[in-house]
Amino acid sequence: MPPEQCNVTPSDRPDLCDFQCNASFAAAKLYKRKPLDIASEVAERLENCTVAAPGFLNINVSNDLLTERLNAMAQDRRLGFPSVEAKTIVLDYGGPNVAKALHVGHLRSAVIGDALYKIAGFLGYRVISDIHLGDWGFPMGLVLAALQERGFKAGDELAPQTLNTIYPEAAARAKTDEVFQAEAKRITVELQQGNAEYFKIWKQIQSLSVADAKANYDALNVRDFDYWYGESDAQRYVPRTLEIFERRGLIRDDNGTKLVDIKLDSDKEPMPPVIVVKADGGEVYATTDLATILQRVEDWKPDACVYLTDNRQTLHFKQVFRAAKLAGIAPPDIDFTHIGFGTVNGADGKPYKTRDGGVMSLSTLIADVRAVLPDERVACAAIRIGELQNQPLKDYRFDVEKFCASEGKTGPYLQYTAVRIASVLAKADAPDAPNATINAPASDVERGLMLALERAGISLLKAWADKAPSAICDCLFDICARFNSFYAAQHILTCEDATQKASWLALLQLTREVIVTLLGVLGVDVPENM
Numbered sequence: 001m002p003p004e005q006c007n008v009t010p011s012d013r014p015d016l017c018d019f020q021c022n023a024s025f026a027a028a029k030l031y032k033r034k035p036l037d038i039a040s041e042v043a044e045r046l047e048n049c050t051v052a053a054p055g056f057l058n059i060n061v062s063n064d065l066l067t068e069r070l071n072a073m074a075q076d077r078r079l080g081f082p083s084v085e086a087k088t089i090v091l092d093y094g095g096p097n098v099a100k101a102l103h104v105g106h107l108r109s110a111v112i113g114d115a116l117y118k119i120a121g122f123l124g125y126r127v128i129s130d131i132h133l134g135d136w137g138f139p140m141g142l143v144l145a146a147l148q149e150r151g152f153k154a155g156d157e158l159a160p161q162t163l164n165t166i167y168p169e170a171a172a173r174a175k176t177d178e179v180f181q182a183e184a185k186r187i188t189v190e191l192q193q194g195n196a197e198y199f200k201i202w203k204q205i206q207s208l209s210v211a212d213a214k215a216n217y218d219a220l221n222v223r224d225f226d227y228w229y230g231e232s233d234a235q236r237y238v239p240r241t242l243e244i245f246e247r248r249g250l251i252r253d254d255n256g257t258k259l260v261d262i263k264l265d266s267d268k269e270p271m272p273p274v275i276v277v278k279a280d281g282g283e284v285y286a287t288t289d290l291a292t293i294l295q296r297v298e299d300w301k302p303d304a305c306v307y308l309t310d311n312r313q314t315l316h317f318k319q320v321f322r323a324a325k326l327a328g329i330a331p332p333d334i335d336f337t338h339i340g341f342g343t344v345n346g347a348d349g350k351p352y353k354t355r356d357g358g359v360m361s362l363s364t365l366i367a368d369v370r371a372v373l374p375d376e377r378v379a380c381a382a383i384r385i386g387e388l389q390n391q392p393l394k395d396y397r398f399d400v401e402k403f404c405a406s407e408g409k410t411g412p413y414l415q416y417t418a419v420r421i422a423s424v425l426a427k428a429d430a431p432d433a434p435n436a437t438i439n440a441p442a443s444d445v446e447r448g449l450m451l452a453l454e455r456a457g458i459s460l461l462k463a464w465a466d467k468a469p470s471a472i473c474d475c476l477f478d479i480c481a482r483f484n485s486f487y488a489a490q491h492i493l494t495c496e497d498a499t500q501k502a503s504w505l506a507l508l509q510l511t512r513e514v515i516v517t518l519l520g521v522l523g524v525d526v527p528e529n530m
């Protein structure tokens with residue numbers, strides 16, 4: 001049986017055991033035997049392992065092993081994690097659109113993507129981030145057409161707030177005003193064919209938008225992108241991309257529209273053909289993404305590419321990944337993943353809007369949180385942990401009051417726990433204690449904390465495997481809750497037994513380091529005091 005089907009995971013029933021393994025059920029199917037028999041044979045060969053009907057394996061860790069593991073973690077800056085294979089991962093997230101202010105939907109892509117970047121980097125992968133700006137195509141023509149009408153010339157002053165209104169107005173107008181729409185289309189084509197005046201104005205719009213995106217990302221502690229490439233940068237690769245499809249005989253002409261069929265007989269869900277060139281000669285989102293894959297494969301030779309957008313783009317990415325492999329633009333062994341996430345809702349459970357029903361800009365949302373939590377790092381923690389504790393796929397409610405609270409499953413609570421541990425260590429006034437050996441647990445609450453710390457590594461691996469940082473949030477909340485019970489139960493500072501006290505202080509030190517490290521990969525910094 002393949003090892004990945006034999007996972008040992010933290011127990012769902014901590015009252016019964018520390019870890020569990022449910023592999024007997026899969027093995028039973030494979031070997032055509034009863035799960036209970038298989039489980040019994042495994043348990044006979046292991047220490048501290050029992051069987052529960054109809055075939056679960058309940059595994060306990062001995063106190064000696066647990067203590068040994070924690071001391072090893074304490075001595076290693078990487079908390080004892082094994083190194084992974086040095087694979088190259090391209091992460092495509094952020095993805096704001098030039099000429100439009102970032103809105104609340106862009107929060108998820110930026111924050112989840114940034115956390116995945118930090119997690120993968122910590123695990124030892126070579127990670128490359130590319131923002132893939134939406135900066136080419138019809139929206140650009142709309143904005144240029146609207147500016148042209150106002151008599152705007154390249155080099156004229158362009159106010160940042162113009163961007164907030166000009167695109168929505170132009171997009172709405174193009175729906176009813178055919179003349180305006182035709183003009184915007186004409187300008188789009190001219191821009192794409194290299195019209196110098198339009199290109200200069202487009203550059204101005206782009207740099208304003210990039211500045212706006214950077215300001216938002218800074219406030220959210222999203223690290224600078226390795227590449228700020230946009231759809232426009234992929235255009236150089238479009239002719240070759242189309243040529244590859246042509247050469248392989250993969251293009252079907254349907255009244256001028258060029259299509260690539262990707263459906264397989266085994267498909268259970270609809271798999272429509274990919275449109276690579278529209279009848280009017282214009283390219284489409286998919287063409288740009290295929291060309292971008294060609295560029296990434298040539299420049300970065302990735303082993304895996306991960307894309308983050310909202311889940312309305314799920315089909316688009318399935319189509320693109322399949323077409324890329326079919327044409328051989330991407331080697332067959334590249335692993336493509338699209339993480340499609342749900343909607344950010346307001347307190348009423350409906351998509352988060354401004355009071356008058358408009359689109360909630362990301363900067364407004366950040367300002368709302370900053371009004372409650374003036375410290376930038378704490379506000380950022382509230383937003384990031386509010387976001388990251390959810391499964392990416394699910395919708396969630398952005399509840400400012402709840403996210404900012406100092407109690408409950410919040411960023412400030414996690415930061416505060418780390419600050420509190422630091423202050424206990426400072427009070428203990430025992431600078432060598434952190435280097436002391438951690439003793440075997442003296443109580444159940446202490447053992448509980450030790451187990452939670454030991455699981456930090458598992459949570460990192462799980463977060464990466466599932467591309468869901470929420471596993472790390474769960475682990476952090478567990479550690480903090482267990483630390484608080486432990487600290488309430490043991491009188492550490494007044495303990496008379498010097499060895500015991502030093503061991504506890506060393507455990508506290510390790511607890512803090514684990515919290516700070518896990519928060520670090522989630523992009524949350526811990527202040528000195530709060």
Ligand code: ARG
Pocket residue numbers: 092094095096097132133134289292307308309
């Ligand atoms: N600009 C797109 C949007 O706002 C996201 C881009 C995602 N990345 C990609 N390679 N298509 O929806």
